[in-house]
Structure formats: structure tokens, C-alpha cells
Amino acid sequence: MTYATDPVQSDRSRDALTAAHLYYLQDLTMEAIAQELHTSRSSVSRLLSHARETGLVNIQIKSPLDAPSHLEQQIEARFQVTAHVVPVPDSASDVDRLERVALSVARILGQYFDSNMTMGIAWGSTMNAISRHVTPKQTHNSQVVQLNGAGNMRTTGLGYASEILGRFGTAFGAHVQQFPVPAFFDDPATKQALWRERSISRLIDMQATMDIALFGLGSPFSGVISRVYAGGYLEQAEFDALSTAGVVGDVATVFYRADGSTDGITLNERSTGPDFTVLRRTPRRICVVAGRSKLASLRGALAARLITDLFVDESTARALVEAP
Amino acid sequence: MTYATDPVQSDRSRDALTAAHLYYLQDLTMEAIAQELHTSRSSVSRLLSHARETGLVNIQIKSPLDAPSHLEQQIEARFQVTAHVVPVPDSASDVDRLERVALSVARILGQYFDSNMTMGIAWGSTMNAISRHVTPKQTHNSQVVQLNGAGNMRTTGLGYASEILGRFGTAFGAHVQQFPVPAFFDDPATKQALWRERSISRLIDMQATMDIALFGLGSPFSGVISRVYAGGYLEQAEFDALSTAGVVGDVATVFYRADGSTDGITLNERSTGPDFTVLRRTPRRICVVAGRSKLASLRGALAARLITDLFVDESTARALVEAP
DNA sequence: CGGCTCCTTGCACGTATGTTCAATCCGATT
DNA sequence: AATCGGATTGAACATACGTGCAAGGAGCCG
Secondary structure, X not given: OOOOOOOOOHHHHHHHHHHHHHHHHOOOOHHHHHHHHOOOHHHXXXXXXXXXXXXXXXXXXXXXXXXXXXXXXXXXXXXXXXXXXXXXXXXXXXXXXXXXXXXXXXXXXXHOOOOXXXXXXXXXXXXXXXXOOOOOOOOOOXXXXXXXXXXXXXXXXXXXXXXXXXXXXXXXXXXXXXXXXEOEOOOHHHHHHHHHOHHHHHHHHHHHOOOEEEEOXXXXXXXXXXXXXXXXXOOHHHHHHHXXXXXXXEEOOEEEEOOOOOOOOHHHXXXXXXXXXXXXXXXXXEEEEOOHHHHHHHHHHHHOOOOOEEEEEHHHHHHHHOOO | OOOOOOOOOHHHHHHHHHHHHHHHHOOOOHHHHHHHHOOOHHHHHHHHHHHHHOOOEEEEEOOOOOOOOHHHHHHHHHHOOEEEEEOOOOOOOHHHHHHXXXXXXXXHHHHOOOOOOEEEEOOOHHHHHHHOOOOOOOOOOOEEEEOOOOEOOOOOOHHHHHHHHHHHHHHHOOEEEOOOOEOEOOOHHHHHHHHHOHHHHHHHHHXXXXXXXXXXXXXXXXXXXXXXXXXXXXXXXXXXXXXXXXXXXXXXXXXXXOOOOOOOOHHHHHEOOOOHHHHOOOOEEEEEEOOHHHHHHHHHHHHOOOOOXXXXXXXXXXXXXXXX
């Protein structure tokens, strides 16, 4: 092996690969694998972890297509979205709920994203949780593009959002396209102007032609406050305006009402997220929701037809299919 | 759940599915899953086994495409086939070797076979070993068709071959097409006649249009005697004739020489396996080889261009790429 | 209704696996 | 050459897991 392909991790990865072969395809015990590889059992355990973490081993669960759960069928019938209900015990806390849904999504994501694709991603606590667990999958010529700005009066937002972006990017070996603008402009005219800049319009174009959008939901007026409202992005006056306008939630800092409408919500004109008419052209729009506090927001997003694929925890799913 | 889809195993499979979710997608411990499912940890362990065995959980190893092993690259370069080298320690016995290669193939097979496809399969010790381990995968409207007859002077062969066929069939939920003829006719004319029968020609047509062929190799003149030669299929005189004709192996009881040629091997006119010119039209032709005793036979099969995908144990692979 | 078998369950045990820790190796820096 | 920090290793320990077994059910005859 004097001319290995990747001098750095080639050895380790090659061992991990054979170990995975022996373990998952031939049912050998780690002890036995250790002997074949002339190393200790602990090292084999570590090799296998490594293999799983780097996406060398791919474990997927396949609903034998005939059997989406009862809940999933109901959701699909009523809202025309593909539903994935994540089993979570009713007793779980909201943080648990988020963590577990995020973990599931992170593991499945690779089945949707592939080479030559562009994925738009939002930011926020949901996206953050997912990003911390994405299972890597090597792709070529693919892009990860930020959907909305993350700056505010305190920071440029480049740290937080780009950390999330970056994790997706490295997991998929994709180019990362950051969106270096605030979440909301002070003056709509600035947005208009900037949108005409070639550097920015390039990004807007990518968003318009992306293959997948991945986002959580904001829910301004319910128990757990989304990052957008806690992080100093909005002033009290703006917040109140949303309230009087009847807003129930947002996707990438673009707001909507319970019936999915957005007309007359002036804040949207200053927001940097993609307009819903644009977003709706994206073939696959994956929405991740955890916790019943986001129920109203979810109903709105469904009404707005923003979602094609929904990941949701079990009890929220149950609540969703109960009377309006 | 009053109107479950499959009343029989619906409950068990549904539990197995959630258990798999919780275990593989959320990294819960079996103990924790047991609590959520209100059962004992042992039952969860069994549920998960069930999930794996029934193909509900799909574990696959992905060469990060850039890194096929050195050996695999060499084989691909020299013989224009996709190679899968199965790691097996050099110290392993030939039965071990076969068993381990077969296990690997059985686990991977589902990645090649899908709905609306037809797979032709041979019989013999290799195929038998594979059949005993195939991981199920549900498909629709797919067919498994026997490539060559299995009858001989002692039995109709329906038992042994159909057992193998059956295992593939049930694993994939495919229709099984048996081939109720002897391995070799006594008189070539009988074969010609029978081939014109509609019941048989229907089968021949299916073979001609199959999407995948799966077969092992026979090697008449080397250490381990293949089933064809041990099972009473050939008389001593026929065996000698093969020897003088320079035969080194067979695929589905059709024989070839070291250079891949078949002309003038009269036994082939009485054989029931598919003619190589027909076989070569099959888009994917998967050959499984274990043990260096099949090396000559493998070289011949490669020369005859019978193989598009090769599964082979490591040490045989090494021997293959060494001088002619 | 009883007795029969076959299947499923939870317990208990032994084995397999994950993880911590101290020792060691390696490469970089001085 | 010497020293340092970080990464890797195997031993030991603590868990987690698979499986034989006896007990309990569910169906099926007699």
C-alpha cells in the first residue's frame, strides 16, 4: 500500500471498512475481527464507531412500503404531505423531544441529499440540533445554501449560522454558501438594493433553484420562544405588530397566519428569507417539528403549502390529526 | 388499529419498526425501548433481531466511492468487471471461505434486485449457501427464474433446486419459476423438442430478458468437486470427454475452456443452462467465487465475458491478479 | 371441559460491547 | 537532541446484549 489514495486517513478508513464488512456483513464478533486485523478488541470497537460516524456504514429503516403507521396515513390524507412520525414517549420533555426528532432526521437526511444537488437550510434551534448529528455522506458538486440572514443588532450572525451551515457542508462534502446579511433589514429599500447586487443575487438564484429545503418552524406566540424572538432580532414594537396581524409562525423568518396567508405582514418586506412563492417551487421541502407548542405554527405552514415532507414527534402528530 | 393492514403480524412488525427506529435512529438502549414499549428488554432484543432478519432494517456498507481497495481496482482494470473482495483470513478453510463470501453476498443482494425485475439463478453449493442467508426485501411484480435443470438419473432435482429457488423467492416476495428438466438430456433432440413447447419456451424467454443473473462456478478438475460432478449428473465417460476437450469450468452446467471458448464441447448441446450468447445479454451478471481451487474456472469465465460483477474472497482475489 | 401442543414472555446467566484510564508513540517545536 | 502536546493503544472495568429455560397463554382436538 505504498501509494494509498488518501495518505492521511487511508489506513484507518481501510481498516474501518474491513471491520465493518466483517461485523455487519459476516456477523463476526469484535474479538474475532481484532485477531484478523492484528489489534485489540477495543480498537475494533472504536473502528466500528468511526465507520458509523463517518457514514461508512449506512443503517436505514424501511417501512415495508405498505405499512406507514396509522398516524402517518392520516396526516398524508389530510394534508397531502409525506409524514414521518418519530416515536417519542408522551412523558418526554420538549428538549428531549427536539433532540430525538433531530437525531432521527439527521440519520435519514442522507437518503434525500445526493451529488449535484443544492440544499437550502434555515437556522434556529431545530436546525442547530439536527446539524449536530448529521451523518456524513460523500457527495460531489453539491451545495448547501443559507436561506435567510442571521445578523442582528448585536452580532453579524456569522458565527452561529455558519456553524450550522458548516456542519452540513462538511458532512456532505458540499460547498457552503453563506448569506451575510441581517435577519431583518431596517429599511426595505436596502434589501431591494442589495438584492440587485450580483454577489447576493447569485445566492438568491441558488435558493430559487435548490432541490431541497430544510427548515424548522418559528412560533412567536407560544410557550417555548424560538431563537428569532429570544436573540434580539425583533423589537417589542415589531413583535406586537406581528401579534395584531394574526401571525402564528414563520419559516426562515418569513411570517404567516393560521390560514397560511402572508399579505399585509409588513415585516416580511424587510425579512431576508425566501418568499413563499419562491419556496413553493422547491421540489422537496422538509419541515421538522418537535413539541406541541408549535402546533398552531405547523397548521399554518401546512395551510400555506410550504411542506412536502414532514418530520414530527408522535404526540404532536396525534394532536395534529385531532379536530382542527 | 381496528383495520390493520396485515392482521397476522401487524402488531409484531409495527413494534419491531418502532423498536428499530428507537435503536438505530435514536440510539436508545434496549432497556429504554422496553420501557416505552411496555415489555421486557429480552423481547426488544428479539424484536430487533426480527427487524434485521426480515429486512426491516437495512445495513449497508458504502465504499466511499473513491476508495475501492487496491485489489478491487486491479481486478477492475484487468478484467473490466466490478469487483467486491470479501475479507477472509488466509487461514480460513474452504468451507469457511464459501460460507463467509456467501453471507456477504446474501446481505448485499437486495441492493441489486428490485421491483419489476427478473433474476435468474443457478443452483449448486455456492447458490445454496447464499440462499440460506438472503436478507429479505419486499418487491412487487418480480420474478426469480431457474437457469438450468437439476434432474438426474436419481432424482427429478425438484427438491434441492426448488429449495434454493424458494428461499430467494420468499425473501424477495417474487414469483418463482422452476425449470422442471434434467440438468442434461440424454438426447439433444429431446431438448430441441422440449424447447419448442410453449410452457418451456416461456421460461427460456424469461431467461433471455432477465435483469440479473446470479451464479457460482463449477470446476470439474480441481480439489473440491462441485455438486454437478458429485451428484450423479455425469457419467465417467462424459467426464473424460470434458477433460480431453480442455474444459476448466461451467456456469449453470454450460462448459467452457480456459480461453472462454465453448465450440465443440458436445455436452453443452445436451445441457439445459442458458447459452453464453444469451447470458451475455443480461445487463448484470453476478458471479460468486470462494476458494482458490476455482481460480482456473474463474479465469475462464472472465475470458468468456460472463461476469459483470464479481464477488470473491480475498486470497483468491490476490491469486487472480498475480501473473496469468 | 381437560389435555395437548406450539408460541410467546420474562428471568437469569454468560458473553459481547462501550468507555475510562494510564502508558506509549509520534511529530512538531524549540 | 530534548521536550511537549495530542493522538492511539490495550487492560480493566461497567454496561448492554443474546439466549436457554421454565412458566404462562392461546388455540385445537378429543
